[in-house]
Amino acid sequence: MKNPRLKRNSTDGFTLIELLVVIVMIGVLFSIALPSWVSFLNNRRVGSARDEILQTLRQTQAEAVRTRREKTVSFNTTVNPPQITGFEGQPTPLGNGKFTANMIGLQITPTAATSIIFRSTGALNLANPSNLPVTITVSAPANGNSKSCVIIETLLGSMRSVNKGDPGCS
Secondary structure (H helix, E strand, O other): OOOHHHOOOOOOOOOHHHHHHHHHHHHHHHHHHHHHHHHHHHHHHHHHHHHHHHHHHHHHHHHHHHHOOOEEEEEEOOOOOOEEEOOOOOEEEHHHHOOOOOOOEEEEEOOOOOEEEEOOOOOEOOOOHHHOOEEEEEEEOOOOOEEEEEEEOOOOOOEEEEEOOOOOOO
C-alpha cells in the first residue's frame, strides 16, 4: 500500500501571481516603515551627540574645580562633523568618528560662545553675562528636523538637556 503523502502533484507550490503579490506587500510595508526608521536613527544620533556634549561640559567643569584652574571647552562648527575640545585639549569629532559628513549639525547661540570657560569655582567666565543662556543645538541631519539642546543657564554653570519643542530649544 502506498502512502498518499509521498505522491507528488504538479499543482503543489506557489504561483507566480501569489509570489508577486507577496513581494508587493513587503514593498508597501517597507515603504511605510522606512520614514519612521530614519526618524528613529536621527533621534538616536542627536541624543548621543547631545549626551556627549553635556558629559564633556560637566567633566570640564568638574576638572576646573578639582584642579582649581580655568578649563575651556571649545566647539569647532566649521568642520564636518563638528568637533569638541574638552579639558584634555584634544579635538574630537562628535560621535568619536561614528558620524560622517552632514550626518550631524551643531549650532551655538550666541554665536560668540564657541568657547566656554569654567573658572576654578566651576562658574562660567563670560565676558558678557547678558549672553546667557548659552544654547548648543544638535541636529540630524546637519540642518534637519531632529533636534536637541544643551542649555547653560546661569553664571554658576547649571546645565540641562532638552529636546526640540521644550522651552529653550527650537
